[in-house]
Amino acid sequence: MTSPQIGGPNTGPWWVPASRNGKANFITRANAILLAFVAGLVGAIFGASSSGSLFGQSINLSRVTNSVERAPGSVADLAQRVIPSVVSIEASSKDGGSTGTGFVIESNGYILTNNHVIAEAATNNGDIDVTLNNGQKYVAKIIGRDASYDLAVIKIATTGLTALQLGDSDKVAVGDSVIAIGSPLGLSGTVTLGIISAKDRAVTAGETGSDNSFINALQTDAAINPGNSGGPLIDSTGAVIGVNSAIATLGSSFGSQSGSIGLGFAIPINQARKTADQLIKNGKATYPVLGVSIDMKFEGDGARIAANDKAILPGGPAAKAGLKAGDLITKFDGRTIKTSEELIVAIRSKSVGDKVQLTYIRNDVTATTTVTLTAGK
Structure with missing residues (x-):
């Protein structure tokens, strides 16, 4: 055939x-x-x-070109301007490692990130490697870190970097459009879009409970995932208004989902700027205290001062203002306090030396007093 x-x-x-x-x-x-x-x-x-x-x-017949015009201020335009100043961070030690994000705050190599991104390497004398958006890699040194605010400043040996513009987080309004940029799961230069969902959220950040990192957070629905920590949250002008730090997850009872569920939290940049300045100048940061021990097990509305002899720091701000053990604090500088965590983050959102009005209940009687915050030790 x-x-x-x-x-x-x-x-x-x-x-x-x-x-x-x-x-x-x-x-x-x-x-x-x-x-x-x-x-x-x-x-x-x-x-x-x-x-x-x-x-x-x-x-x-219409002519078709391959040119795409991106208006100034568009998401694409903002991303192109900001991404070159965002870095990926890999911290490693003999006991393990972690990855995260940071961004340039000074052109001579200063980078802001979260403390929990580099904490393990810092504690165990490990290495911190920084990769720029263009692929260049550097070994970073720690300038200073503060677990209370979950912030750290590191530095790489280079100059001529483009520092990001820092905005004013006090002027942020719920509903404002925001963009989160970072390296979730090691995917550098990832951009997600969302809005400010809420302000003044009492959030505990950090890898372990011993960090005691309470932040007065901005809440956003921009997708934030593991690895985004330390990256910038920017507004519609490209200015940084927050440092992405934490996410809420559904947990193991909801199918072990650990990714973004639309609940991300960022440290307001006004607080981050103040702490970063202190870390660069002094290697450490100070934070304000009220001079009381709070009963963290109290489940009612407000924050109760612990009912023991050591609850009030002798000579501290609360003692000078006439507060006593067992007092129930309900307002702090006009802000309603519903939980112990809310009082802590409200205090830490202030500066050392600030005078605030405090409302409390003692023996079913409501009273007010003025407290001058001092530096914690």
């Missing part, structure tokens, strides 16, 4: 373009050549000009 010769006599059609009613429609070689000639003629006529006439009919 001989094999058929393609294109030889009686080999049948060489093109089967479609099927109709279950039967193939065949086109002979002669007809195919004729169709090709007609198609070429029509293409030449159309290609000669974007307007003119064809067989007596007026035609107008």
